Amino acid sequence: MPASASRSRESLASGLSRVLGDKVVSEVQILKLYSRDASTESGVLPVSLVFAESVEDVRAALRFALDNGLKLIAVGSSTSLAGNSVPKAEDTLILSMERMSKILEISEIDWVARVQPGIRVDELNYELARHGLQWPVDPASSKSATVGGVIADGGGGTKGAKYGSSPYWISALEVVTGTGDVLRLGCRTVKCREGYDLLHLFIGSEGTLGIVTEATLRLAPLPEAFVGVMAEFDGMGQLVSSVVEARRRRLWLMVTEFLDSETSEALGLKGKYHLWAGTDVNAGSEEGVLSKLSGAVTDAGGRIVAVARNMADFMTAMAPRRALYSGGLNVGFNMYGTDALVFWEDIAVPISELPAAVEELLKLGKDFGIKLLLGGHIGDGNLHPGLLVRRNAPEDEVKRYMSLIEKIGELAIRHGGTVSAEHGIGVQKKGLISMKYRSAGSEAALEAMRSVKRIFDPHNVLNPGKVLP
Numbered sequence: 001m002p003a004s005a006s007r008s009r010e011s012l013a014s015g016l017s018r019v020l021g022d023k024v025v026s027e028v029q030i031l032k033l034y035s036r037d038a039s040t041e042s043g044v045l046p047v048s049l050v051f052a053e054s055v056e057d058v059r060a061a062l063r064f065a066l067d068n069g070l071k072l073i074a075v076g077s078s079t080s081l082a083g084n085s086v087p088k089a090e091d092t093l094i095l096s097m098e099r100m101s102k103i104l105e106i107s108e109i110d111w112v113a114r115v116q117p118g119i120r121v122d123e124l125n126y127e128l129a130r131h132g133l134q135w136p137v138d139p140a141s142s143k144s145a146t147v148g149g150v151i152a153d154g155g156g157g158t159k160g161a162k163y164g165s166s167p168y169w170i171s172a173l174e175v176v177t178g179t180g181d182v183l184r185l186g187c188r189t190v191k192c193r194e195g196y197d198l199l200h201l202f203i204g205s206e207g208t209l210g211i212v213t214e215a216t217l218r219l220a221p222l223p224e225a226f227v228g229v230m231a232e233f234d235g236m237g238q239l240v241s242s243v244v245e246a247r248r249r250r251l252w253l254m255v256t257e258f259l260d261s262e263t264s265e266a267l268g269l270k271g272k273y274h275l276w277a278g279t280d281v282n283a284g285s286e287e288g289v290l291s292k293l294s295g296a297v298t299d300a301g302g303r304i305v306a307v308a309r310n311m312a313d314f315m316t317a318m319a320p321r322r323a324l325y326s327g328g329l330n331v332g333f334n335m336y337g338t339d340a341l342v343f344w345e346d347i348a349v350p351i352s353e354l355p356a357a358v359e360e361l362l363k364l365g366k367d368f369g370i371k372l373l374l375g376g377h378i379g380d381g382n383l384h385p386g387l388l389v390r391r392n393a394p395e396d397e398v399k400r401y402m403s404l405i406e407k408i409g410e411l412a413i414r415h416g417g418t419v420s421a422e423h424g425i426g427v428q429k430k431g432l433i434s435m436k437y438r439s440a441g442s443e444a445a446l447e448a449m450r451s452v453k454r455i456f457d458p459h460n461v462l463n464p465g466k467v468l469p
């Protein structure tokens with residue numbers, strides 16, 4: 001396979017344009033936008049960018065990459081938080097899926113939607129709401145994240161405490177593998193057994209095995225009614241207790257999102273720990289559920305600051321939580337000015353382990369002398385510790401960051417949890433999954449994954465250097 005080293009960016013772009021016309025962009029200023037994602041990971045300048053409009057475009061771009069010794073990364077909105085969509089290899093071609101954003105079908109009886117991968121999660125849900133339906137995977141980045149990106153990252157979101165994360169909510173996929181083959185996997189039916197479950201190999205594979213060109217998504221009806229509260233607490237321990245207490249009272253909460261005191265303050269919320277907890281209910285049972293929920297909050301030492309009796313009001317009250325990312329950056333800017341970076345972790349522990357895990361986590365931050373922000377989803381055991389770090393930190397400080405990241409991973413594993421709940425592995429969590437499999441005495445699992453990669457992408461053309469340590 002010819003390497004592109006001797007070929008200029010211009011000649012590659014013009015070769016690509018001959019195949020894909022004006023869907024190719026080669027302006028350096030635009031390419032720069034595709035050299036990173038929302039994580040702290042930095043990447044290289046891609047050689048070119050293609051806006052795919054069909055499965056044929058995807059296959060043509062892949063064929064061009066294979067023939068010219070290029071690498072190919074499919075991207076949605078590049079909101080990933082672990083370096084998942086950052087080009088690290090020289091000679092990378094970016095394949096943007098943004099223009100493949102059609103809803104192909106919504107079935108009000110089967111409760112499925114067939115979509116192209118570039119549609120944004122919110123846009124899909126606005127349309128589904130007109131049919132009384134929802135795709136209940138709701139990343140806090142739902143305004144920009146694409147369905148294809150969520151599928152490829154195996155993402156979750158704010159409704160995870162009841163609905164779990166995306167793998168359950170995808171029932172079929174069309175993918176183009178690294179050999180150019182088109183696979184149609186999964187079923188439209190509720191139940192499906194068709195040999196090995198290849199569908200779930202592609203979900204969460206971060207574009208390293210194949211490119212999703214169409215998805216059939218499972219849907220849920222919009223709730224008949226919804227109740228929720230916004231509560232504040234003086235301490236993180238109390239907030240965690242209220243979530244545990246709700247479970248003890250058999251309240252199956254749909255949303256349980258939180259912010260620590262510093263991030264709350266940075267977002268204008270008066271310096272307390274904040275929790276948004278709410279759930280779908282049958283019409284008529286609103287007051288009973290609200291009183292159970294309020295009891296769980298107040299018995300844990302919290303105060304109710306607002307009550308919502310429908311999902312729209314609740315989601316409006318929860319807007320500050322969706323701004324966790326920028327709130328964290330604001331705290332960082334106040335500390336380190338524009339040198340600040342926030343490295344978002346993504347661990348999860350069983351809910352029964354949350355009280356001990358959170359206490360140890362906060363102590364770890366203090367022991368290492370590194371500011372740790374805390375926020376995210378808590379009712380599904382998922383925590384996003386945000387390490388405030390400096391871009392130009394001296395070497396010994398960087399070593400401390402790295403060591404803290406490892407300790408946080410160890411903590412999650414020790415409590416029976418995982419080092420990556422929903423953001424995926426990308427570049428930044430490769431060391432952590434290595435640790436996870438090592439500690440489970442299961443390194444053969446990583447070898448099996450390398451074999452899977454060789455089957456679907458034998459030329460290592462798709463998003464190389466990601467996921468596999």
Ligand SMILES: Cc1cc2nc3c(=O)[nH]c(=O)nc-3n(C[C@H](O)[C@H](O)[C@H](O)COP(=O)(O)OP(=O)(O)OC[C@H]3O[C@@H](n4cnc5c(N)ncnc54)[C@H](O)[C@@H]3O)c2cc1C
Nearest residue numbers: 076077078079080139140146148149150152155156207212
């Ligand atoms: C403010 C903020 C809040 C967030 N909140 C959440 C949250 O609550 N829950 C959560 O899970 N994540 C969250 N994230 C992370 C991120 O938004 C999700 O991982 C999201 O799924 C990424 O979607 P995207 O379209 O930006 O994908 P991208 O970042 O563009 O891509 C993600 C990965 O998928 C691959 N990919 C993209 N499209 C395709 C395709 N069609 N076929 C194959 N591979 C493809 C890419 O190569 C990459 O590996 C948050 C991020 C931010 C910035």
